[in-house]
Amino acid sequence: MLLGVVLLLVLASLVFSALREPVYEAEAVVEILPQGSLGTGQDPEVFLEEVVGVVNTGDLRQEAIERSGWPHGEQRFRQQLSLQPFVEQGSEEIGLAVRLTGAEPETTTRAANAYATLFVERVDQLSDRLAGGSLAAEASMQSLAAAPENSFLPRAVMHALLAAGVGVVVGGAGALLLESRDRNWRGARDAELTLRAPVLGVIPDYSPEEGEV
Numbered sequence: 001m002l003l004g005v006v007l008l009l010v011l012a013s014l015v016f017s018a019l020r021e022p023v024y025e026a027e028a029v030v031e032i033l034p035q036g037s038l039g040t041g042q043d044p045e046v047f048l049e050e051v052v053g054v055v056n057t058g059d060l061r062q063e064a065i066e067r068s069g070w071p072h073g074e075q076r077f078r079q080q081l082s083l084q085p086f087v088e089q090g091s092e093e094i095g096l097a098v099r100l101t102g103a104e105p106e107t108t109t110r111a112a113n114a115y116a117t118l119f120v121e122r123v124d125q126l127s128d129r130l131a132g133g134s135l136a137a138e139a140s141m142q143s144l145a146a147a148p149e150n151s152f153l154p155r156a157v158m159h160a161l162l163a164a165g166v167g168v169v170v171g172g173a174g175a176l177l178l179e180s181r182d183r184n185w186r187g188a189r190d191a192e193l194t195l196r197a198p199v200l201g202v203i204p205d206y207s208p209e210e211g212e213v
Contacts, residue, residue: 005171
């Protein structure tokens with residue numbers, strides 16, 4: 001039972017790994033700084049959100065799609081794009097993490113980098129006009145996204161090892177449960193453990209099988 005459960009779960013995990021569409025995440029980081037210093041009491045996170053709200057438009061996403069060759073359309077690009085403003089505690093470093101998920105690592109990386117690069121260009125173009133100048137900002141690329149590894153083997157091995165571990169636990173528990181419910185004696189040792197008394201001898205069962213004369 002133990003071996004059968006392990007083999008069944010490992011086989012199922014390999015089939016799952018082969019059929020499941022992989023998901024990769026590419027991340028590019030943009031540094032966004034105000035031109036000058038923020039006013040007293042002005043929250044850097046609020047400043048970032050306002051800048052992103054002005055710059056992140058449908059035109060920007062469409063241009064990133066065209067520049068990168070993203071094949072899945074603007075709606076899916078918008079759904080799989082995640083913009084995460086960040087403020088480093090204890091420093092003046094503030095910026096935006098551009099994260100994009102997709103099934104093709106090269107396409108996903110290229111699209112994330114295209115969007116981040118265009119975001120920097122758009123901030124530079126609109127810096128003097130953002131909310132009448134009150135949101136004047138400058139942006140620069142801090143890091144580009146790197147293409148993640150596209151390998152079936154590591155994922156399959158990881159899933160198989162996880163399935164084997166689960167199979168050992170489930171199969172072992174099932175075998176112990178069946179063993180505890182089995183009331184048959186398979187030898188003198190079982191009889192001694194059940195009766196809590198020594199067994200002096202065992203008489204083999206030579207009775208004929210059903211249908212024998």
